[in-house]
Amino acid sequence: MGSVSSLGIGSGILTNDLLDDIVSAQREPAVERLDAEQKETEAKLSAFGQFRSAVSNLEGPADALTDPTTLRSFKGESSNEAISVEVDDSVAQKGSYSVNVNQVAQAQALASETYADRDSTEIGAGDLTFNVGDQSTTITLDESNNTLNGLASEINESDMGVNASILNTGDGYRMVLNADQTGTANAMEITTNDGSLDAFTTANLEETRAAKDAKVNISGVEVTRSTNTIEGVIDGVTLNISGETDLPADVNVSQDLEEPTAKVQELVDAFNQVKGTANELTSFDSEAGEGSILTGDSTIRSTMNQLSREFSQIVPGLENASVRSLADVGITTDFNTGQLQFDSAKFQEKLQSNPDDVTALFANQGRASDGQVEFVRSTSSTQPGEYDVNVDSIATRGSFTAGQALPDTLEVDGTNNTFSLRLNGGEEAQITLTQGTYSTQDELLTEIQNQVADNTTIQAGGDSLQVGLGPDNNKLQFTSSEYGSDSEVEITQGNDALGITTTGTGTAGTDVQGTIDGQQAEGDGQVLFLGRDQGDASGIQVRVRGGETGARGSVNYIEGVGNSIAERISQLGSSNGALSSREESFQNDLEGIQEDRQDLNERFTSLRERLSSQFASADQRISQFQQTGNYLEQQLAGLTGGN
Numbered sequence: 001m002g003s004v005s006s007l008g009i010g011s012g013i014l015t016n017d018l019l020d021d022i023v024s025a026q027r028e029p030a031v032e033r034l035d036a037e038q039k040e041t042e043a044k045l046s047a048f049g050q051f052r053s054a055v056s057n058l059e060g061p062a063d064a065l066t067d068p069t070t071l072r073s074f075k076g077e078s079s080n081e082a083i084s085v086e087v088d089d090s091v092a093q094k095g096s097y098s099v100n101v102n103q104v105a106q107a108q109a110l111a112s113e114t115y116a117d118r119d120s121t122e123i124g125a126g127d128l129t130f131n132v133g134d135q136s137t138t139i140t141l142d143e144s145n146n147t148l149n150g151l152a153s154e155i156n157e158s159d160m161g162v163n164a165s166i167l168n169t170g171d172g173y174r175m176v177l178n179a180d181q182t183g184t185a186n187a188m189e190i191t192t193n194d195g196s197l198d199a200f201t202t203a204n205l206e207e208t209r210a211a212k213d214a215k216v217n218i219s220g221v222e223v224t225r226s227t228n229t230i231e232g233v234i235d236g237v238t239l240n241i242s243g244e245t246d247l248p249a250d251v252n253v254s255q256d257l258e259e260p261t262a263k264v265q266e267l268v269d270a271f272n273q274v275k276g277t278a279n280e281l282t283s284f285d286s287e288a289g290e291g292s293i294l295t296g297d298s299t300i301r302s303t304m305n306q307l308s309r310e311f312s313q314i315v316p317g318l319e320n321a322s323v324r325s326l327a328d329v330g331i332t333t334d335f336n337t338g339q340l341q342f343d344s345a346k347f348q349e350k351l352q353s354n355p356d357d358v359t360a361l362f363a364n365q366g367r368a369s370d371g372q373v374e375f376v377r378s379t380s381s382t383q384p385g386e387y388d389v390n391v392d393s394i395a396t397r398g399s400f401t402a403g404q405a406l407p408d409t410l411e412v413d414g415t416n417n418t419f420s421l422r423l424n425g426g427e428e429a430q431i432t433l434t435q436g437t438y439s440t441q442d443e444l445l446t447e448i449q450n451q452v453a454d455n456t457t458i459q460a461g462g463d464s465l466q467v468g469l470g471p472d473n474n475k476l477q478f479t480s481s482e483y484g485s486d487s488e489v490e491i492t493q494g495n496d497a498l499g500i501t502t503t504g505t506g507t508a509g510t511d512v513q514g515t516i517d518g519q520q521a522e523g524d525g526q527v528l529f530l531g532r533d534q535g536d537a538s539g540i541q542v543r544v545r546g547g548e549t550g551a552r553g554s555v556n557y558i559e560g561v562g563n564s565i566a567e568r569i570s571q572l573g574s575s576n577g578a579l580s581s582r583e584e585s586f587q588n589d590l591e592g593i594q595e596d597r598q599d600l601n602e603r604f605t606s607l608r609e610r611l612s613s614q615f616a617s618a619d620q621r622i623s624q625f626q627q628t629g630n631y632l633e634q635q636l637a638g639l640t641g642g643n
Contacts, residue, residue, distance in 0.1 A: 030600050038593045040293075045586040047281050047293045051300055052579045054270075054277040058307075059569040061267040065362040065562030070263055071351065072359055073256040076237060080249035084240045092236030092253055100217040100248040101241050105182035105228045108211035110190075113199055114172035118148040126194025128201075132161040132179060133186045133456050134430040141197065148175050151200070161456075162188060179211065183226025185454040187211035214241060217248070226454045255355070257348045264362075265342055267562075268331060271311065272339040278304050279338070299582040303572060308333075310565045311340065315361055316384045317558035323350055323357035326561060362562040369553030372545045376527055379539030380567065384559045387517040387537045389552045391544055393510065395526040398424070398488035400506030402476040404499035406469060408441050412497075419500055420493035423465055424482055428492050429457035445469060448476070448498070465489070475499055484511045484525030512544050516555075 064070055069089040076085025083099055115121045125146050129138045137160040145154060152164040152175060161180045166173055179186050190202045198204055214225045216239070223233050230239040237253055278300050284291040294300060311326055312333070318324045326332075329350045330343030351358045359365060364382075366375025373389055400421075410416075417433045431451050438444040449467045452458065458465060464481040476499055480487040487509030494500040511523030517537040521528045529541035542555055572579045 027600070031597075034593055034596055034600065038590065041586055041589045041593065043293055045583065045590070048297075048300075048582060048586065051274075051277050051281055051294075051303075052573070052583065054274040055303065055307075055569055055579065056573060058267075058270040058274055059566050059573075061263065061270045062562045062565035062569065064263055065267060066364055066560065066566060068359050068363040068365060071260045071362055072355065073259045074236070074253055075256040076251065076253050078249050078251050080245050080247075082241060082243035082245055083249050083251065084242075085251055085253070086238040086240065087253060088236040088238075090236070094255055095234070095253050097219050097234065097251045097253075098217075098248040099219075099239065099245075099251045101214070101243065101245045102217060103212055103215040104241060104244055105214035105226060106209060106212045107179040107182045108187045108207065109179070109209035110177045110188060110202070110205040111208045112148075112175040112205060114169060114174050115148055116172050118166050118173045120147065122146050123148060123151065123199070124194065124196030126192055126197050128197055129191050129193075130155075130158075130160050130162060131189040131191075131432065133181065134432060135161055136430070148173055151175065161186065176208070177205070181226070181456060182211070182228065183213050183454060184211045185213075185226050185451065186456070216241065224450075255352065257351060260351060261344050261348060264329075264331070264347060265344065267565075268340045268342045271307065274307065275304065275337070275339050297582075299578050302578060304338075306568060306572070307565070308338070310561060310568055313561070313564075315558060315561060317556055318357065318360060321357045321360070322354050323361050326361070329358060329361065360558045360560060362560045364560055364563050365558045366540070366542070367556045367558070368542065369555075370547065372547040373552050373555065374543040374545065375555055375557070376529075376541035376543050378541070378557060378559075381532060381538040382540050382557055382559075383536035384557055385536050386554050386556045387540065388554045389514065389516055389528070389542060389544075391512065391514040391528075391547070391549050391552050393513045393549060394544065394546060395483040395512040395523065396487075396510045397480050397483050398507065398509040399477060399479040400489040400491055401470060401478075402499040403501035404496075405474040406441055406444060406476050406499050407497070410438050410444055410497060412436060412438065416495060416497035418493070419491065419495035419498065421465075421478065422490040422492055423458055423461060424463050424480055424487055426461035426463065427457050429455050430493075431455060441469075441474070444498075445476075452478075478506070480509065482509070482525065484509050484523070487525070514544070514549075514552075516540060516542065 073089050074087045074092040074094070076087045078085050078099070080099075082101060115123065123141070123146055125141050125143070127138050127140050128151075129136065137158050139151070139154045139158065141151060141154075145151065148166050152166055155162055155164040155177070163178045163180060165176050165178070167176055177188060179188055188202060190200060190205070192198060192201055214228050214230065216223045216225070216230055218230075218233055221233075223230060228241045230241065231237075233239075234253075237251075239251070281292050281294040282297060282300055284295050311331070314324045323329060330346030332341050332343075333339070334341055347358075356365075360367075364378050366378065368375055368389070370389070412433050412435050414435065417435055418430055420428055420430045422428050431448070433447055433451055438447065445467070452465050452467050466479045466481060468477050468479070469475065470477055478489045478491075480489055485508065488505050490505040491500060491503045494503050509525075512526055512528050513521075513523050514528050515521055516528060516530050517535055519530055519534045519537065521530050526543045526545060527541055528544055530538050532538055537557075540555065540557060544552065571577055574580065
């Protein structure tokens, strides 16, 4: 570069500035061309990103409609604020009920006598045994903890289902015991082995609040529960009660039309946003002869054609139904703009009159020809079609049968009021019967059923246990509500007085076995399902609730437009999808422009070096010519004497 910096010294003509001007004159048009190409490509990439974002935003509303409960939506209303209603859309049905709350469940509270001091006054020594619900806990008091504070700390740290607090009455201190759970089953029974602690037994504590069960009359049926949450009475409906009612409340469960309508409107709006974005980016003004930045883009045109087909198709499997396409529920196309129009009134009318077909139109649905076979779910591998179901064996539930018959009458006391069991491999639950005389077998059975139903350990496990008598032998039978190989009832502590003379696990449940579409299926309880790579029916699941073995009809799987649209968008946006490929092509164009810039820089660097060398050589010759001229001029001046 030293030769470049000395250009023009000899001649004063071929300077660095002249060299820069020559290189720049040739370089600038090429740079301007690359700048224009880069700006245009970046603008196209940004515009295409807007289109892709709009397409991606369509997937959410479409996917939301793949869940049948989105369209099969119910709402519960109560005429009395003391009763609130929760609804499980998956199992609820329309209905009206008269509900009267006769008694609200409450937790028991007990209070001790007054003591002069909470920290130093001794209250006795020995063992206190607390029986609360199905839990028994013994606390030992000695010189280290035989004060009100000491006893309260022991109770609160034991996690026995009781909370202890100490109140300053002004005249002294009283301990108050509050049961954590409501209901008579959770009433506290406190006993001692030492007379010095008699003041803290149930018999000698003051009951400041009695344990009560909730008592509710539902359309003439008396219902008792240990809590103020009443569930399992009306399918899919939970009643939460906060107070008693003077008059029966009207509880209505009705079809919710507003939420499904709003969800469908979101789908329509999202598509119109995609269409509007596509129109804006690809429009052409024929008068001005100008197009938008992505006019003629084949990927946008192809994407819109695919999405439009999804919105206009007749759903396979609904060809003969009263609702076959989106047009049948009020979703039509404005042929001037290509956008969708939504007649919400028509949609709601169809949803009310044909709920199953409208649900199948949007959501994935399976329709079984056998009344005791139920479609459960599918996966992305499942193809629309009709698949035969064959059952080799029906699922069963685990059970345990007592060794002897339940007595006709029984005096229940502290020696024969408990037995323990474990349901479906869960935690051990102790069942404690209310002490007293049961004069009939039905009375005794009812008490056992109630205590099992209210047992908090069983409830915490999420399962339930049915208790009845054998039809021929009057022996207690405990049957799990669950089906399958994980279903079992184990008696861990028997009770001879109730005929439970043996312990151990009874008969375990079994899983359903059979085939779907001729493929061997797996069983999980009552659910029969196919895994991956098992043909068109791969991923399908059906529940066989009962019936005979052998051929059980077929399941017609229908893929709704919600799922097909969501899957189409997922495919377009995948790593190998059309949208990703188009964005990649723009990125490749930008990378090509950067490579062109590098090549251009290298070419003009080489050009400058070559010109610089040529300029230096020419400059040297000019300098030599100038020197020769000066010499000749001096010689001529000498010959002429300076004249």
